[in-house]
Amino acid sequence: MRDFAAELADRKQAGLYRTRRLVEGPQQPGLTVDGKPLLSFCSNDYLGLASHPDLTRALCEALPDTGLGGASSHLICGHHRAHHQLEERLAEFTGRSSALFFSTGYMANLGVISALAGRGDTIFSDRLNHASIIDGCVLSRAKVRRYPHGDVDALAEMLAQTGGHKLVVTDGVFSMDGDVAPLGELARLCRTHDALLVVDDAHGIGVLGPDGQGSVAALGLSEDDVPLLIGTLGKAVGTSGAFVAGPRLLTDYLVQKARTYIYTTAMPPALAAATCASLDLIAGAGVRRQRLQQLVLRFRQEATALGYRLMASETPIQPIMVGDNWRALALSRALEDRGIWVTAIRPPTVPEGEARLRVTFSAAHSDQDLDRLLAALAACRGLLDSSSVAAAPVVP
Ligand code: PMP
Numbered sequence: 263m264r265d266f267a268a269e270l271a272d273r274k275q276a277g278l279y280r281t282r283r284l285v286e287g288p289q290q291p292g293l294t295v296d297g298k299p300l301l302s303f304c305s306n307d308y309l310g311l312a313s314h315p316d317l318t319r320a321l322c323e324a325l326p327d328t329g330l331g332g333a334s335s336h337l338i339c340g341h342h343r344a345h346h347q348l349e350e351r352l353a354e355f356t357g358r359s360s361a362l363f364f365s366t367g368y369m370a371n372l373g374v375i376s377a378l379a380g381r382g383d384t385i386f387s388d389r390l391n392h393a394s395i396i397d398g399c400v401l402s403r404a405k406v407r408r409y410p411h412g413d414v415d416a417l418a419e420m421l422a423q424t425g426g427h428k429l430v431v432t433d434g435v436f437s438m439d440g441d442v443a444p445l446g447e448l449a450r451l452c453r454t455h456d457a458l459l460v461v462d463d464a465h466g467i468g469v470l471g472p473d474g475q476g477s478v479a480a481l482g483l484s485e486d487d488v489p490l491l492i493g494t495l496g497k498a499v500g501t502s503g504a505f506v507a508g509p510r511l512l513t514d515y516l517v518q519k520a521r522t523y524i525y526t527t528a529m530p531p532a533l534a535a536a537t538c539a540s541l542d543l544i545a546g547a548g549v550r551r552q553r554l555q556q557l558v559l560r561f562r563q564e565a566t567a568l569g570y571r572l573m574a575s576e577t578p579i580q581p582i583m584v585g586d587n588w589r590a591l592a593l594s595r596a597l598e599d600r601g602i603w604v605t606a607i608r609p610p611t612v613p614e615g616e617a618r619l620r621v622t623f624s625a626a627h628s629d630q631d632l633d634r635l636l637a638a639l640a641a642c643r644g645l646l647d648s649s650s651v652a653a654a655p656v657v658p
Pocket of ligand 1: 462465504
């Protein structure tokens with residue numbers, strides 16, 4: 263048997279041990295965490311809809327009609343009218359021909375990638391793509407070529423060198439950096455090289471684009487440019503699950519082939535009804551999106567003035583780059599001592615030497631919330647100076 267205890271001890275020693283915190287109450291900026299109040303800047307509830315009364319009401323109102331459990335997979339007897347209505351709404355919302363409702367974004371990526379590429383094919387994947395994309399690539403058994411982050415020239419060269427069927431997959435908004443993929447150029451390259459482009463816009467849906475349709479729409483691109491769009495529903499949409507939207511031919515194909523769609527119990531149908539209620543809100547949530555932009559702009563100006571290093575991100579994902587794992591943990595703890603919750607993100611979630619505090623904003627944050635974050639950051643700035651001893655390993 264492997265020495266699991268030794269592996270965990272090594273993780274602790276390297277500052278890489280992950281812990282879970284106990285949250286009580288609904289998801290919102292002010293949380294009770296392990297029994298004490300904290301102001302959270304680490305949620306993906308970008309529009310502040312996770313606890314919106316319209317969504318909880320829609321869920322409760324649907325329950326008597328739908329019951330709770332999904333009872334079986336979509337292809338046996340689980341495909342409820344509420345799921346079907348959500349799929350139609352998602353197609354309409356994204357301006358696409360059709361959509362499929364998956365249980366999670368993780369499963370959507372696994373299912374879509376492994377269904378659409380297989381042995382003998384080649385997948386081109388951005389080096390910073392989400393773990394679920396990486397795992398989907400592995401599961402497909404296709405040849406995987408990772409291209410440098412956002413580097414369309416490098417990708418063009420790789421595509422030109424490669425024969426056979428090709429699939430290019432990228433995050434729309436990168437989950438740990440917050441930047442947007444060069445989707446226009448990727449679409450052009452895929453057309454030139456007859457490659458299928460798949461975009462996972464988990465962090466763009468609801469947040470970017472004129473009516474929140476995400477990074478693809480924000481760049482004026484359509485289904486012709488980006489055939490397959492994956493979106494998650496547990497982030498800005500405020501519920502749970504995911505979708506893939508695109509041409510009917512491809513979603514029909516996925517119903518036949520995507521194992522994470524076929525071999526799993528359908529989500530509770532009432533959840534689909536709650537998600538429809540969220541989509542009703544999102545198109546009209548321009549004020550929430552503007553609020554997010556204001557928060558991001560002010561944070562970027564003031565955190566930079568304090569001497570923090572940020573990434574080139576205009577989205578609500580605003581990582582503070584630290585580098586060293588222990589120093590990132592120390593900064594996270596020092597902020598927590600001041601009532602602010604921002605988790606330290608360390609390898610393998612981010613590359614070695616690029617530990618960071620992933621600050622995320624929600625439209626539900628007030629100006630006073632941002633004041634508190636900036637005051638805490640001002641007080642903790644010294645921890646990032648090279649002379650600081652805060653980076654000394656303290657095994658939790
Ligand atoms: N794709 C990206 C880019 C993500 O950031 C995430 C979640 N962190 C997922 C997919 C997975 O989505 P879900 O949480 O719905 O499984």
